[in-house]
Amino acid sequence: MDLDIYQVDSFTSEAFKGNPAGVCIINNGLTDRSMLSIAEEMAVSETAFLSLPDMTLKWFTPKAEVKLCGHGTLAVAHVLKERGLVSTGDTVNFETLSGTLTALINESTIELDFPSPTIQFDISPCQVLLDNLGIEACKVVCFGCFDSAAAGLVMYIKWQA
Structure with a gap:
């Protein structure tokens, strides 16, 4: 298997600062087991996997898949820009377990739009x-x-x- 895997320090422009995330851009599907194995190998809090054909974005910790990861999403958008797959002014829609997430690619920043959580107040505390x-x-x-x-x-x- 030949994969391009990146480690991106999100929320900073300095190496070894910010919040590290693994990024794997793929053209064909990987099994969840393979993604989990890669995340274990990367050994960062989350590794993001983007399937280019359908723009499906998934995140895995070294132990499990998670439904949403902000710094991982930011890292993926950064890698797409650095690889020339998106340009300044582009909007990228990622399909995730949490719904569609949007990234606006600016000259020196990336804006992310996430779904708002819904708080349930009709329950009693344990x-x-x-x-x-x-x-x-x-x-x-x-x-x-x-x-x-x-x-x-x-x-x-x-x-x-």
């Missing part, structure tokens, strides 16, 4: 969670959760001290 946080149930003013994709399930709790 007593074990409250106990572990040291919060009494009667003090909870508001509780919600949302799937932030990259971070997994995120809880929101507002309580009276």
